[in-house]
Amino acid sequence: MRQNERVTLYRDEGVVLRTQKLGEADRIVTVLTRRSGRIRAAAKGVRKTRSRFGARLEPFTHVDLQLYERRSLDLITQAETVRPYGEALVTDYPRYTAGTAMLETAERLTAEEGEPALRQFLLLVGGLRTLAERRHDPRLVLDAYLLRSLSVAGWAPALDECCRCGARGGLRGFAIAAGGAVCGNCRRPGAATPAPPTLALMLALLRGDWEYADASEQRHRVEASGLVAAYLQWHLEHGIRSLRHVERDTGPAGDAAARETPDGVGTIEDDTTRERV
Structure with a gap:
């Protein structure tokens, strides 16, 4: 040091x-x-x-x-x-692409070079270890990592209360620009309308409740992935290129969330050139 x-x-x-x-x-x-x-x-x-x-x-x-x-x-x-x-990742395409998205996100969410980023480092090591151990679906691992990294960066989405009025019940939508879940009274046209179990899954991933996450239904996992990807790319100056290679179907909620951003999920271009990892 x-x-x-x-x-x-x-x-x-x-x-x-x-x-x-x-x-x-x-x-x-x-x-x-x-x-x-x-x-x-x-x-x-x-x-x-x-x-x-x-x-x-x-x-x-x-x-x-x-x-x-x-x-x-x-x-x-x-x-x-x-x-x-x-x-442990290169021979498993879903895990490799999830890992690649984690590496790119870690680079984007860390501060200027040389600035300490211990929590982001520990999150990345933990995420890669979990991927390599193959105990959970790689898409769940990726979404958990993305949500926690956003939280460390100061952009944690509201998932158990309305991000506009603070109400803890009656959540009816997910508004990216507003900061997360919204109640029926605060929901604006164009906001995504995820199923309640989808928001519960996102909250479980953020908190590390793997028992709930592993028991979740596929349709809710797909919906959560679309929302997480859209929320992440809203908060970054450029999109995460690696996400387009992750095997995911954003579903209706993810598509609705994407329409809140100028470029949509997976279509925001990075104007820097780099050798792909």
Whole structure:
């Protein structure tokens, strides 16, 4: 960890979010770390077949790093694998795409580079571990992660009370721009109208009630996924590209929620170019 300007070497652990090519044999690695938040660092020679730690700096990998502090990009000098979550995800398309969406969301929801983001780091590690353990449906895991990450970022949706008047009963809609569930009196035209069990499922995912979530019906899972995706992309400057690859059918409620946004679920374009992870 960086202590003062005289320190040139520091250690941190993190999850590799994505990589970009740099020159002929190097890479720029984006990592969400425990102590330093999101950082970008150079890894020399990792694209060579004889690289000492190239395979340890792949997306989904939880790594322990030693870095050399520089004025521009810090330099990764050592990398040890803590847990390679990618090994359990790459052979399972639904889990891989859910994991990819989690990595991209973690990058978007963290503050500027170098700012601490411990809670986001812990959420990401927990989400990837849950995906890899295969105990829950990957779509449920993804939606739980998205809801909790939004909550940590300060954008938790109201799910058990009206976001306009605070009423705890008679919730009849979900208004993204207003901040979540709305009662019948506060519901405006165009707001989604999810089934009550859908809102209950979203609340269970936010709170970590897996017993309720695992017992939920498929139609409510589909409806919840559409609402979560629309709510997430409303609050971000750009959409999450990876969500378009997640195997989901937004359903009527998700479609209604999408119409509240200018671009809709899964259609907001990212104007940055990057190497896909």
